[in-house]
Amino acid sequence: MVDESETPSSNELLLYNLFSSVDAKRVDLGISIPSGQTIFQILKDVDFSDTKKKDLQVIVDDRLESLHGISKGEDYYSYSVREDGALLLTSIDDEPQLLTLINRTLELYNGKLFIHEILPDEILLLGLIRANYDLDPNSITGVVQFSENSTRVLFLKGNQLWIVSPIITESLKSQRFLNTVFSKILFQLDTGEVPNLDRLIICNNSLGDEAIEFFEDRFQDVDVAEFQFSEDFFEAENINPSSIVSFTTAIGAAWSASGLKKEVFPKISFLPNYVNDRQKIFKLQWHGMLLLLFIMLTPIVANHFYTQYDTDIDRLQGEISTLDAQIQSLEPTVQRYNQISNELSQIQSKLTLLSELNEGTLRWSINLDLINRGIEDVNSIWLTSLTPVQNNNIEINGYAIYRDRIPELASLFNTTTLLNVRSDEIREKEVYKFVYIIKDFFENEEIYTPESVQGIRELIGNLHCHTQSEIPLYC
Template sequence: MNYSLGIFIDGSYLRAALISKGNNKPVVEKLETFKLYEQLDQSKEYANGSQAGDKTQQPNAGSDEKTLEIQLADFEEQTSSTLISQAQSNLDVISELVHRLCPSRTSVSFNLNDSNVLYKNIANIKESNITKTKKAIWREFNEDVRLPAKLDHIGFIKHHNTRILGLLHDDPLVLASMLLEINKFSKSNQVNIKLIDTIEFALAHEIKQSYSLEKEEYGAVIVFAKAFTKIFFMHGDLVIAVIPTIDEGSNSETICETVFSKILFEFDSGNIGPLSRLFLVGEFHQANALQFFKRKLPALPVQGFNSNRAIISGDIDQKLTKIEEYGIPVSLALKALDRKSLLPYNHNFLPRRIRDKQSVYKIAWHGAAMLFILFACVLFLTHQIIVKAMDIKNAEQQVTTMEKEIESKASVQSELDSLGLKMAILEKTVSLLDSLNQNTTRWTPTIETVSAAFKEVGPFYLERLETPSAGRLLIESQFSDRKQVAELERFIAKSMVMNVVESEESEKEAIRLKLDCQIRKEPPKKATTKKSGKK
């Protein structure tokens, strides 16, 4: 549940409205009025020496009279202790207001003090940039270019043409300082100042949301307060003119006549068109304004302003409480509850110094720079992690694909291994055959000669063949006839009988012969081919 407290500063009175908002429509929970011991405003001087509270000297927003310029000295930040020492009694009243109406962490909104706000219609400002527009408005209010422009104190509304309704305030925001001082001593009822706005802009924002206004129709809004009366005009949903504040409250007997004459003057001057609506805000019942304007303007719809966006809680006695008198604090509280204010009323004059005081973590420029660097580093590292993760994922997919390919080719690999084994066996066999072929071809001619001799000489026994050295062959054989020895020696060329031994074995004669043969090398025989000729 969100809570918003709207406070309307009305001279020495504070009107407060507490609104809660959950998932449904906002609910007005409490409405109360508090009396201060003294007013909160502190006057500033104009260029002509008059006081800021003297609104009779202000220029008419819609007239051609010469505009008085504000002499704005530097808006010096005043410490809370100085302000509180000047209004200790007021601090007690505001402390009571906070404790009675504010749950913890309630958002607070209040209006700028009317005596410190000036409006001016400015023509021919064509700046599109907001900062440049505010500087142009500052120059319209103050011709002394040596003074630095306080852009936070300036607001404006652009009309459909090049005209602008400019606003300048010099409110010292005493109420804000008191609320901050109360926060220091109160732990249970901490409040958060969320919105500071003007009466006119807050009401116009709520009128735009609560009523259907045609783009071309003109309307007037009259605010009756105890200390003053205000009039401003709207064209469609835009505020086009703000009449200088009338320093008479709702208890004045002539206030209705004064307001009526102001409206007639603006109409006769041609500053506004024919009115289509008239809204009465605040204490208009006490001034009998509703009956007065219905009598004076019978053809014009006159109605008391009441927000249509909020419902009234059953705890509020509507017979005893005049709800219409709390139109301004209700409008402020509802605007603070909105997530985004509607254009062109998205103003908030809450200064940065108060935002910083309410901020739990205040960061200087170097802290912000470090946070930016840290964020950039985190962003870079996150990017690198994502890139590396994608690379790893791609690599894993490649490994999976390769493993599948290896599994599919395992059978081929086994076949290759078996073929390789067979090739190794064949290579060993071929090398053995090559070695045998090399060694046997040397003895082939001699062995062939011995074989031929065996056929010619007759049968004999070869007992031993020996090669004592390269090119020699020793043959040991056994014969049964002496003639065979001589024939064998003659048959084998380059042979020499080394030894002949005769013996008798089994009643038979045996002759053992040892023959030394010289190995003859024959050239390899050339292959012959048959040639066929034609007859």
């Protein structure tokens, strides 16, 4: 449908018009996943170069389940082992929205549409920088990607991805935007995760010289510049350079789909299997017609063999009738069995609920006890709020009189992520406000399971084994 102003009335129609204007018969695409939607885990402490694929898959599954709380389908994660032996593991929560929109647009577009790559913005930027810059193996490069509502900061050591900082959600239009980005970079330097900074590259820089001058003033010994394409790969004679800035990652997606210098991009891909299978069907040519002929001949061949084995079929049908009669005679026994199974399932559900209620009460009691004892030992620090967030994590806000008390607090817990630290003033005294996300209070989850709850779980397990020990003959 098109309205009276002749503008598309839906995103699907807008894409259809775009595809048709490019080529009514075939369109080749590369898709980017917006920055911040991909979770990065870089395991550098172990050399995975010689790890067997089966063992590596176990490690990957364990890391993903620990992070997301559930196992992930193969379309929602991708990993590769780098030349230095580190494991680069990436994952997403949902299918990219653009891919979902393209799938709906296929109902309108009659041509063939090939999606060659689906990559996160962060991976596209890494590939573009590798292709267009000469990076010293020992140098540290900071990469800042601006966008309207969020900003991502990456750090490279040589040409390898070193650290992916948490997403910055401050709007580009905010007056504090540049200061916030600066504080995030400074925080990485202060913690020692990034030992130094030699170069800062700003991508999608819609603020122009304002951003360049801001970072040059604060990092006087660092080479600060906008991302620039090498003239060896990109010609922009008839294009306004200022218009290229906002399309850096879009150009990167097209570049990755073209296959040009494919070796500079990490072996990461979020192209789903169903899209691959669909595109294989598109590629069928003469052999596809031959396959269609075989399919047409199948009923004739099947009928020939059916006639040959007609006697065997009659005998087997008689055996089936006899078995049906036996099954009917056992039906009352099966019904009684199903009734007992239902009763056992109800008991098991009640025991499971009781176990969960006990575990939740004990979990909070133990966690709060750890916080109380830890605060008393650390001192000069106080908490203002504890808030549950997604994936069963806990967000802690508080103040510390001394900055070194903040990491001491973090050491109380097994797995924590420091989101923010900033100075503040209370009663004319400088203090430090901090925000932590606690993922795991303790390394061993069994601390939340007392002997009484373990007994309930053993009883649940016994009931489950009992319900699975008999296989009904008829349902």
